[in-house]
Amino acid sequence: xxxxxxxxxxxxxxxxxxxxxxxxxxxxxxxxxxxxxxxxxxxxxxxxxxxxxxxxxxxxxxxxxxxxxxxxxxxxxxxxxxxxxxxxxxxxxxxxxxxxxxxxxxxxxxxxxxxxxxxxxxxxxxxxxxxxxxxxxxxxxxxxxxxxxxxxxxxxxxxxxxxxxxxxxxxxxxxxxxxxxxxxxxxxxxxxxxxxxxxxxxxxxxxxxxxxxxxxxxxxxxxxxxxxxxxxxxxxxxxxxxxxxxxxxxxxxxxxxxxxxxxxxxxxxxxxxxxxxxxxxxxxxxxxxxxxxxxxxxxxxxxxxxxxxxxxxxxxxxxxxxxxxxxxxxxxxxxxxxxxxxxxxxxxxxxxxxxxxxxxxxxxxxxxxxxxxxxxxxxxxxxxxxxxxxxxxxxxxxxxxxxxxxxxxxxxxxxxxxxxxxxxxxxxxxxxxxxxxxxxxxxxxxxxxxxxxxxxxxxxxxxxxxxxxxxxxxxxxxxxxxxxxxxxxxxxxxxxxxxxxxxxxxx
Amino acid sequence: xxxxxxxxxxxxxxxxxxxxxxxxxxxxxxxxxxxxxxxxxxxxxxxxxxxxxxxxxxxxxxxxxxxxxxxxxxxxxxxxxxxxxxxxxxxxxxxxxxxxxxxxxxxxxxxxxxxxxxxxxxxxxxxxxxxxxxxxxxxxxxxxxxxxxxxxxxxxxxxxxxxxxxxxxxxxxxxxxxxxxxxxxxxxxxxxxxxxxxxxxxxxxxxxxxxxxxxxxxxxxxxxxxxxxxxxxxxxxxxxxxxxxxxxxxxxxxxxxxxxxxxxxxxxxxxxxxxxxxxxxxxxxxxxxxxxxxxxxxxxxxxxxxxxxxxxxxxxxxxxxxxxxxxxxxxxxxxxxxxxxxxxxxxxxxxxxxxxxxxxxxxxxxxxxxxxxxxxxxxxxxxxxxxxxxxxxxxxxxxxxxxxxxxxxxxxxxxxxxxxxxxxxxxxxxxxxxxxxxxxxxxxxxxxx
Numbered sequence: 021x022x023x024x025x026x027x028x029x030x031x032x033x034x035x036x037x038x039x040x041x042x043x044x045x046x047x048x049x050x051x052x053x054x055x056x057x058x059x060x061x062x063x064x065x066x067x068x069x070x071x072x073x074x075x076x077x078x079x080x081x082x083x084x085x086x087x088x089x090x091x092x093x094x095x096x097x098x099x100x101x102x103x104x105x106x107x108x109x110x111x112x113x114x115x116x117x118x119x120x121x122x123x124x125x126x127x128x129x130x131x132x133x134x135x136x137x138x139x140x141x142x143x144x145x146x147x148x149x150x151x152x153x154x155x156x157x158x159x160x161x162x163x164x165x166x167x168x169x170x171x172x173x174x175x176x177x178x179x180x181x182x183x184x185x186x187x188x189x190x191x192x193x194x195x196x197x198x199x200x201x202x203x204x205x206x207x208x209x210x211x212x213x214x215x216x217x218x219x220x221x222x223x224x225x226x227x228x229x230x231x232x233x234x235x236x237x238x239x240x241x242x243x244x245x246x247x248x249x250x251x252x253x254x255x256x257x258x259x260x261x262x263x264x265x266x267x268x269x270x271x272x273x274x275x276x277x278x279x280x281x282x283x284x285x286x287x288x289x290x291x292x293x294x295x296x297x298x299x300x301x302x303x304x305x306x307x308x309x310x311x312x313x314x315x316x317x318x319x320x321x322x323x324x325x326x327x328x329x330x331x332x333x334x335x336x337x338x339x340x341x342x343x344x345x346x347x348x349x350x351x352x353x354x355x356x357x358x359x360x361x362x363x364x365x366x367x368x369x370x371x372x373x374x375x376x377x378x379x380x381x382x383x384x385x386x387x388x389x390x391x392x393x394x395x396x397x398x399x400x401x402x403x404x405x406x407x408x409x410x411x412x413x414x415x416x417x418x419x420x421x422x423x424x425x426x427x428x429x430x431x432x433x434x435x436x437x438x439x440x441x442x443x444x445x446x447x448x449x450x451x452x453x454x455x456x457x458x459x460x461x462x463x464x465x466x467x468x469x470x471x472x473x474x475x476x477x478x479x480x481x482x483x484x485x486x487x488x489x490x491x492x493x494x495x496x497x498x499x500x501x502x503x504x505x506x507x508x509x510x511x512x513x514x515x516x517x518x519x520x521x522x523x524x525x526x527x
Numbered sequence: 528x529x530x531x532x533x534x535x536x537x538x539x540x541x542x543x544x545x546x547x548x549x550x551x552x553x554x555x556x557x558x559x560x561x562x563x564x565x566x567x568x569x570x571x572x573x574x575x576x577x578x579x580x581x582x583x584x585x586x587x588x589x590x591x592x593x594x595x596x597x598x599x600x601x602x603x604x605x606x607x608x609x610x611x612x613x614x615x616x617x618x619x620x621x622x623x624x625x626x627x628x629x630x631x632x633x634x635x636x637x638x639x640x641x642x643x644x645x646x647x648x649x650x651x652x653x654x655x656x657x658x659x660x661x662x663x664x665x666x667x668x669x670x671x672x673x674x675x676x677x678x679x680x681x682x683x684x685x686x687x688x689x690x691x692x693x694x695x696x697x698x699x700x701x702x703x704x705x706x707x708x709x710x711x712x713x714x715x716x717x718x719x720x721x722x723x724x725x726x727x728x729x730x731x732x733x734x735x736x737x738x739x740x741x742x743x744x745x746x747x748x749x750x751x752x753x754x755x756x757x758x759x760x761x762x763x764x765x766x767x768x769x770x771x772x773x774x775x776x777x778x779x780x781x782x783x784x785x786x787x788x789x790x791x792x793x794x795x796x797x798x799x800x801x802x803x804x805x806x807x808x809x810x811x812x813x814x815x816x817x818x819x820x821x822x823x824x825x826x827x828x829x830x831x832x833x834x835x836x837x838x839x840x841x842x843x844x845x846x847x848x849x850x851x852x853x854x855x856x857x858x859x860x861x862x863x864x865x866x867x868x869x870x871x872x873x874x875x876x877x878x879x880x881x882x883x884x885x886x887x888x889x890x891x892x893x894x895x896x897x898x899x900x901x902x903x904x905x906x907x908x909x910x911x912x913x914x915x916x917x918x919x920x921x922x923x924x925x926x927x928x929x930x931x932x933x934x935x936x937x938x939x940x941x942x943x944x945x946x947x948x949x950x951x952x953x954x955x956x957x958x959x960x961x962x963x964x965x966x967x968x969x970x971x972x973x974x975x976x
Contacts, residue, residue, distance in 0.1 A: 177932075185928050340659035340952075341631035342588075343883040344600065348891040348937050414975045451944065463946040470964075471941060471971075511890055511944050 022291055023278040026088055034095040037150075041157040041383050042165050044187060046417055049384070056380055056423040058090060059150040060225045065374040066425025079229050083236040087219055087226055087275040093149040094219055094226075094275065097211035101258050104212055113255035115214070117263040120270060121221050132224035142399035145377035146199065149223050150423075152207070154378030155200040155400065162383055163189040190408070192382055193392035196400055215258025220273045230272035237293055240280060242267045246288035253280035253289055351407035352514040358522030359393060360404035360502060363411065363438040364419035364427035367525045374426035375401045381418035381427060387411065389504070390418065404440075406504035406520065411440075413473040413503065436474055438527060441502020441520040443468075443477070443495050449517035452482075452492040464491045468506035468518050476500040477518075493518065568618025569853045571831050573784050575749055576722055578650060578683065580832045582825050583850040584621035584786070585614050587637045588628045588882065589836035602629060602636040610843055611640035617847045620649045621832045623786070624677070625688060626669050627656035627884070634676035642678040651677055652684035652786070654726065655707065658952070663705040670711075674719075684786070685711065685720045686752060689884075689954055691729025695736035708746070726752035726788065728954040731769045738777055750831065751778055752786040754954075756796055757823045757864040759789075762872050767956035775827060784831040787824045791835065793880025796820040797842070800874055800906045803867050810863070817842065818849040823864055826855040876902050877962050878955045885949035885959060893938040894949060894959055900933040901966050911973060923973045930970065940967040 033055060040052040056062065063071035075086055087094045105112030128147070135143040145151055166189040173184035191197065210217040219226040233239075242253075244267040254262045256279045261270035281289045358368060362381065365371035377400040382390045387409035390402045404411065416435060419427045430438060447453055451465045469477040476499035479491040493506075495518075502520045510516035569582040590607050592600040611622075624637045634653060641649060653673050657666045674680060687708075690698045702708045714720045725748065727734060740746040755771035763770045778785050791797050797817035799807070804816055811818075824833045837843045856864065879898035888894055904910045904926055911922035930939070945960040953959060 186932075340656075341627045342629065342886060343592075344630040344887040345893065345938070346887045346889050346891040347598075412974065463944055465944040465946075467942070467944055470967075509941060511942065 023282045026085070026276070026278055029089045030095045030098065033090055034092050034099075037092045037153075038157055040421075041154055041380060042162050044162065044166060044383065044386070045185075046384060046386060049417065049421055053421050056150075056378070056421060059378075059423050060086065060091075060229070061148045061150060062376050062378065062423035062425075065376055066423065068425065075229075076232055079232040080235060081237050083239050083271060083274060083276040084226070084229050084233045085276045086229055087216075087223075088277050091149050091153075091225070093153040093207065093223075094216075096153065097207060097216060097218060098258070098277070100208050100211035101215045113252065115255050115257050115260050117254050117257075117265075118260045120273065124221050125227055128222055129224050129227040139373060141372060141375070141377070141401060142396070145375070145400050146203070147222065147224055148376045148378075149219075149225055151376040151378035152200075152203045154380055154383070155196055156204045158379035158383040159193070159197040159200045160204065163191075188388070188408075190388070192390075193394075193400075195394075196377075196379065196382075196392040199400060215260065216273070216275060219275065220259055220261075226275075233274065234272050236271060237295065238291060239271050239294055240269055240274065240276070240278070240289055240291050241294065242269065243288045243290065246286050248286050248288070250285070252283050252285070256280060256283045349513040351508070351516065353405045353407055354507075354515050354519040356405075356519075356521050358441075358524055359395070359398065360441050360504075360520065360522045361402075361526075362390065362404060362418050362427045363435050363440050363501070363503075363526070364416070364422070364430045365440070365526060366428065368522060369524070371426045372398050372401055374424045376424045376426075377401045378423070380421055380423065384417050384421055386415060386417065404504070406508040406516075408508075410504035410508040411502075436501065439501050439523055440526050441504070441522045442497060442500050443502065443504075443506050443518055443520045445493055445495065445518045447492070447517075449512050449515075450492060451511055451517065452490065465511060466491070466493065467509050467511060468493050471505045471509050472500075473503060473505060474499050474501055477506060567851055568847075569825065569850050570618075571828075573722070573750070573831055574782065575784065578721075579620075580650060581618050581620045581850070582830070582833060582853070583619050583821070583846055584623055584652075584832040584834040585611070585619055586788070586834040586836035587622060587624035587633045589838045590629060590633065590636060591838055592629065600630065602632050604636055604639055606839070607636050608640045608643070610837060610840060611637075612643075613840065613843060614847070615644055615649060617851065619847075621652065621684075621834075622649060623652040623684075623788075623834050625654040625656045626673055626676070627654075627658065627688070634673055638677040638679070646679060650683035651679060652686065653677065653682055654686040654688035655702070655711075656688040657701060657707075658688075661701050661705055663707065666705055666707050667710070670707075681719045681721060684722045684724065684750065686723075687725040689728050690725050690737065691727045691733040692951075692956070694729070694733040695740070698737065722749035724748050724750035724752060724786075727774070728754065728768065728956075730766055731773060734769055734774060734777070738781070741781065741783070748783055750784040750786055752788055752834075753778070754789040755785075755787045755824055755830075756790050756792055756820055758792060758796070758868045758871060760823075760868070761865065762868055764878075767878065775829065779827075779829040782829075785827075785829050786831055787833040789880050790824045790833050791817055791820050792878075793836075793882060795876065795880070795902060795906070798903070798906055799867070799871055801908055803870050806863075806867065810860075815845050815849070817845060819864060819867075821846065821849045822854060822856050823861070825850070825853060826861070874905050876905055877966075878957055880955060882954060884952045884954060888943075888949060889946070890942060890944055891938055892940070892943050892963070893934045894963070896934045896938070897940050897963060897966060898957075900930055901969075904929075923976075927970070927973055940964070940970065943967070 036052045036055045040048055040055060057068070058071055058075070060072075060075055063075070079086060088098070089095070104114075132144060132147060135141075166187050169184055170186045170189070173186040176184050207218050242262070242264075247264070247267060249264055251264050254264045258277065258279065259273045259275055261273035262280060263270070276291075278291065281291060361368055361371040377392070379392070379402070382392065382402050389404045389406065389409055389411050391405065392400050393403040413435060414432060416430055416432060419430045422428075451463060464479060466479045469479045476496045477493050478496065480494050481487050482490045482492050502523065504520050506518045507516045507520050510518050570579045571582055572579055591603040593603045594600055622637055622641060624633045626634055628634070629636070637651075641651070655666060655670060657669055660666075673682070687698070687702050690701070711720060711723055715723055725737070727737070741748050753771060753774045754768060755775065759768055759771045761770055761772055775785065797815070797820070798804075799816055807816055807819055821833060821835070824830055835842070835846055837846065877898040879895055879902070881895045881899055883895055885894045909922055909925055911919055911926055913919065916922065940963040943960055943963040945964070947960055949959045
């Protein structure tokens with residue numbers, strides 16, 4: 021019964037978060053957005069005290085149900101482990117009690133805490149379980165969903181049905197994809213072999229919660245009188261924390277999956293309030309040196325920020341015939357001294373301190389602006405760039421969703437006054453400066469000025485004495501919010517003539 | 528192979544049937560209704576040359592294109608051959624092309640398709656489309672190339688392409704000062720051009736000047752090609768275009784044969800606003816919306832030929848139907864169409880006929896694609912007007928989604944820099960950058976929600 025309830029809730033949470041990460045239409049945010057917000061590490065980063073208190077309380081009362089129900093990576097591992105269990109009874113009962121790998125467990129935890137304080141984000145974000153899961157879904161599975169959607173769109177379009185809307189699937193970040201793939205493989209292998217190995221030997225969130233689950237009120241307890249020492253519960257314990265020889269359970273590792281309770285044929289296991297039922301001696305495990313466990317080797321990748329500065333290559337057709345299209349070069353990102361982080365992030369520093377790199381914002385961004393940063397310093401954490409779109413004035417999706425407080429919630433109105441960057445014009449490249457060479461006629465382009473949502477760009481005469489003469493764009497520093505409309509729409513390609521640089525402190 | 532031979536035989540059999548009587552088309556599936564059997568294709572006689580011209584002419588400006596692996600486009604020759612064969616089989620004998628059409632590929636495709644038929648079974652019309660380079664050398668080269676592309680040694684109808692804007696001065700610059708008119712008149716004497724005329728886009732003053740050349744004897748126009756349809760009959764704006772009623776009467780007075788272009792305004796009169804379409808269907812439940820526009824032009828006797836730029840078999844079959852069982856409009860029906868024209872004019876449509884003369888835009892904008900999508904939304908009534916509208920959210924979503932589908936993001940109106948290179952190319956004199964800007968602002972409002 022308890023196991024069924026746990027399973028149902030776990031599937032519900034897992035499906036909800038997975039859908040949230042897969043969905044690119046934003047339709048589910050309203051219903052499922054909270055599921056990301058109750059994830060532990062993001063809540064810590066957001067200093068979301070209510071959620072932290074709730075999760076700590078939950079663990080103090082019920083044990084590590086967080087790991088069994090709320091954490092999508094935990095549920096995923098149960099899925100893998102359970103799948104192997106379906107293959108044979110032997111496989112299902114493949115577990116044995118093993119001692120706690122204290123050095124590994126607490127060593128990683130200590131390093132993790134130090135890394136958070138010292139700001140070594142790569143280490144933090146790679147281990148964070150929810151974020152690791154987010155990266156897997158966003159970078160590996162969302163493209164599959166988008167392709168499937170596009171296939172459906174193509175089919176239904178042929179049948180005259182326009183219910184599906186095609187969307188471009190593009191590789192936002194190779195490092196994220198590779199990290200996610202490695203994580204997926206490692207976690208899958210660990211779960212296939214040893215069930216909850218990741219959660220109990222590596223996961224810093226699991227270790228943190230274990231400090232509380234040690235004292236949990238409700239917990240599975242073995243009734244030594246009834247126990248026939250058949251060891252079935254021990255063999256079914258994917259956390260390998262039941263020691264039948266001493267009739268004890270290591271509650272720091274138990275994730276309250278209740279498999280043992282269901283497995284026991286002699287009614288010797290109960291999930292009960294330990295204060296009401298004077299349980300048998302809760303012997304602690306003796307210290308043993310930590311076993312070697314496969315450490316997850318990960319590599320860092322460098323992405324060449326190849327911003328080859330080239331001049332615009334726009335040319336008119338030589339012989340006039342009708343129809344056809346001029347080629348449009350794809351945009352290249354300019355070099356930005358200060359990275360662009362979304363409106364809602366308080367400062368670049370604050371953003372990168374809090375972000376756990378779960379890629380939820382990347383998965384959601386409808387304008388293809390967010391992608392993981394190319395720099396080592398902000399490994400796997402997102403940044404903005406405007407080659408495919410710009411940060412549209414009406415969109416506040418990432419700020420609504422971010423679970424870690426890296427992007428705080430802002431309204432549309434606030435967004436018009438949220439200064440994340442500053443545009444500047446490269447006059448040597450602007451089309452208004454040397455039009456004849458580029459298009460054959462003089463043009464007061466003004467695309468940037470027309471599309472600036474806050475009116476921060478003006479077209480002013482080049483010659484102050486000739487107000488009616490040729491005009492070029494100027495940026496009003498105090499108004500520019502850095503949304504990138506100008507950079508994205510600038511006709512100069514591949515690198516725009518008007519470019520946005522980040523601001524360290526926003527607002 | 529066998530099937531192909533069978534088609535050939537059945538095609539020949541059809542062609543051999545009584546002239547004009549439509550022989551069902553042996554290649555068609557029996558489940559489809561047979562091609563209409565009427566009085567045959569309406570033929571008009573050119574009083575000057577004695578040509579017997581089909582009232583329906585084939586405009587070779589809108590043939591289907593297919594994308595190549597390298598991204599370039601070529602004409603779907605197989606589809607063209609099929610359409611041309613079907614058209615000739617059903618009595619169409621006038622084919623109008625230009626060196627500029629379809630990225631310069633139209634003449635060659637027309638030559639390919641037509642040269643499979645005896646040369647005397649059809650009339651070729653092509654043009655001197657010297658828009659970008661008016662030197663005698665370039666113009667001459669263009670003229671000569673047309674023979675090669677069309678695989679012929681004479682043109683039945685040859686046009687000075689799109690004059691009127693800039694008046695007689697522009698005409699002199701493009702055709703007189705470079706000696707081309709003298710040259711073309713000599714070619715006419717030599718029999719390589721059978722009829723010499725011009726196609727007209729412009730205001731009344733320009734037309735007066737051009738027709739004055741005819742009256743004074745400086746230039747004899749064997750025929751003139753004008754834009755005529757039930758909108759332009761009395762509702763041309765007088766700047767871009769002159770009322771067709773005036774043009775027709777002036778030409779009729781002088782007994783100059785008239786060829787009609789844009790009878791459908793680039794397809795816009797084949798899909799008129801719903802309220803208008805309903806009234807047409809109430810009167811003629813089984814005739815297409817487009818047939819009204821063709822019958823309108825065909826009702827006027829000085830019209831020699833009505834050009835339709837047919838992209839696929841369906842409009843071709845429909846047009847054949849219209850012209851083989853042709854019913855001229857009555858006085859009352861003409862009055863009805865005038866009412867419809869007044870109603871259509873009330874919609875804020877962009878006057879684009881999708882001729883693509885403005886293309887390619889050097890910045891990659893799909894100008895006709897944007898206008899077409901916008902016009903369609905207006906005529907279909909799916910144009911979101913205000914947030915107070917009952918189904919605003921639905922219409923908004925529909926417009927934005929269909930816009931992205933019709934025109935790739937990078938080719939949409941928000942990328943127009945306003946360079947104006949397209950302006951002189953537009954035969955409708957549409958203020959293209961201004962219209963694009965209006966649509967961009969509309970779309971931006973929708974995007975903002």
